[in-house]
Amino acid sequence: MSIGLTVLIVVIVLLVLYAVVTFNRIVRLRNQSEEAFSDIDVQLKRRHDLIPNLVETVKGYASHERQVFENVTAARSNAVAAHGPEAQAQAENQLTGALRQLFAVAENYPDLKASTNFLELQNELTDTEDKIQASRRFYNMTVRDLNTKVQQFPSSIIAGFANAKEREFFELEDPTDREVPSVTFGAASA
Amino acid sequence: MYQQIASNKRKSLALLVGFLVLYGGLGYVLSLYFGPAALVIAVVIAIFMLIINLYMADDLIAAVTGARRIERKEEAPELWRMVENLAITAGVPMPRIYIVPDDSPNAFAAGRTPKQAILAVTTGLLERLDEEELEGVLAHEMSHIRNYDVRLMTWAAVLAGSIAMLAWIFTRALFFGGGDRDRGGGAANIIVLVLVLVSLILAPIAAFLIQVAISRRREYVADASAAELTRYPQGLASALRVISGETKPSRTLGNPAIAHMMIVAPLGGRGRSSKLFSTHPPPEERIAILEKLAGGAEHRHEDLTQGRALPRPEEPHELPPEEPMATTGL
Numbered sequence: 001m002s003i004g005l006t007v008l009i010v011v012i013v014l015l016v017l018y019a020v021v022t023f024n025r026i027v028r029l030r031n032q033s034e035e036a037f038s039d040i041d042v043q044l045k046r047r048h049d050l051i052p053n054l055v056e057t058v059k060g061y062a063s064h065e066r067q068v069f070e071n072v073t074a075a076r077s078n079a080v081a082a083h084g085p086e087a088q089a090q091a092e093n094q095l096t097g098a099l100r101q102l103f104a105v106a107e108n109y110p111d112l113k114a115s116t117n118f119l120e121l122q123n124e125l126t127d128t129e130d131k132i133q134a135s136r137r138f139y140n141m142t143v144r145d146l147n148t149k150v151q152q153f154p155s156s157i158i159a160g161f162a163n164a165k166e167r168e169f170f171e172l173e174d175p176t177d178r179e180v181p182s183v184t185f186g187a188a189s190a
Numbered sequence: 191m192y193q194q195i196a197s198n199k200r201k202s203l204a205l206l207v208g209f210l211v212l213y214g215g216l217g218y219v220l221s222l223y224f225g226p227a228a229l230v231i232a233v234v235i236a237i238f239m240l241i242i243n244l245y246m247a248d249d250l251i252a253a254v255t256g257a258r259r260i261e262r263k264e265e266a267p268e269l270w271r272m273v274e275n276l277a278i279t280a281g282v283p284m285p286r287i288y289i290v291p292d293d294s295p296n297a298f299a300a301g302r303t304p305k306q307a308i309l310a311v312t313t314g315l316l317e318r319l320d321e322e323e324l325e326g327v328l329a330h331e332m333s334h335i336r337n338y339d340v341r342l343m344t345w346a347a348v349l350a351g352s353i354a355m356l357a358w359i360f361t362r363a364l365f366f367g368g369g370d371r372d373r374g375g376g377a378a379n380i381i382v383l384v385l386v387l388v389s390l391i392l393a394p395i396a397a398f399l400i401q402v403a404i405s406r407r408r409e410y411v412a413d414a415s416a417a418e419l420t421r422y423p424q425g426l427a428s429a430l431r432v433i434s435g436e437t438k439p440s441r442t443l444g445n446p447a448i449a450h451m452m453i454v455a456p457l458g459g460r461g462r463s464s465k466l467f468s469t470h471p472p473p474e475e476r477i478a479i480l481e482k483l484a485g486g487a488e489h490r491h492e493d494l495t496q497g498r499a500l501p502r503p504e505e506p507h508e509l510p511p512e513e514p515m516a517t518t519g520l
Binding site: 032036039127133135 | 271274275276278279280281418419498
């Protein structure tokens, strides 16, 4: 066997190896990012489940703050109904804004602030928001890895075979910008 | 950061391959003198030690260090929540948490896969670090779990250990008879004998050097991934500063079987041992790298109010009262 032929065979074997490894890695990342997204959903649901209780508790002390309760309840149903990273992130931002109003109102009622039930709900909510943050970070890290593979050459070719597409990041922007109609999502997270 | 982790992974792999070559080489040289039985013995030793280490290590470690398992969230809510959230961020199942009653600040992770991992911290660590520093340390350990470092380090330690054991056995065999002496040929035999002697002396040293080199490499990787998990390299940097500033030699944690798993070398040994022989990179260097990752920023890059209805409350640290100087010794 000539040297040229040997080199050719070695090169082909290496290329095939690269293709197989990259293909598997892309498939793994794609599945992982789907799973990571449903993990965020789990935490978001936990937050949604806390809210009716929270509203009831605040109502018990500040029954005439109707507008605030309505805002929170409406924002919650929007958030529950939202689907897909961008829509969900936007709905969550609205909800966060409404909740901030609720807590701002609660500041005016010392009895409410001292109630153990309220404190417990507050702790639960903080914990849940930490977990949303954590699962969002894992999702975004996975998406970043996946998107890198999909965009970079030559793995982009193999991504085409694996039918993998870029995914959106799940970004929670500061809700004070929520009046601005076009919130920019998808900016790379560090 | 992602690239740094990837390049570190490649280097670890190269180191491990070097190891296997060394092990095979030693086995071959021995088989030249002692016959094929030597190779068989080498393989049997390696397999035996691997099984022991992989299947019993986590429980053994917990027993050796006298660690107490945290079974429920209520026992240490802050620690529990931090580990829980880091596990979510790293995308691994929640590890079992242990607290080691030891005054020297340290932490380690064990378990061959993320599923059966344990994460242990000393009481000294909990007392000395603030929330962000502790988070950095826990993220470092979580990275060891996520990157399968424990398994890699176990392989390395076992291979180094079995090479040492092999060398020990055959050194004895050499002096107390044995060997394939019926073979003729004086000069050739003497060359083989010298070769055997030299490899018996050098192999364990080389194995040890490779082991600690892998270990140092993994520490850098874990630091980098910890920075990625918390988005706050300064937390870990500051924790390392605190820990390395007052590492008291701890005999339980300095047990050679587990010393390589700690976040900082438990016996201290700065200044005395050279960098080459240490399982951990010098803390100054790790701190410098982490601060470079932080890009000179003094606070978190990330806006912590992002997506939150409630500001992160200032949590009071529920710490045992400071021990009086008299009982802590020097």
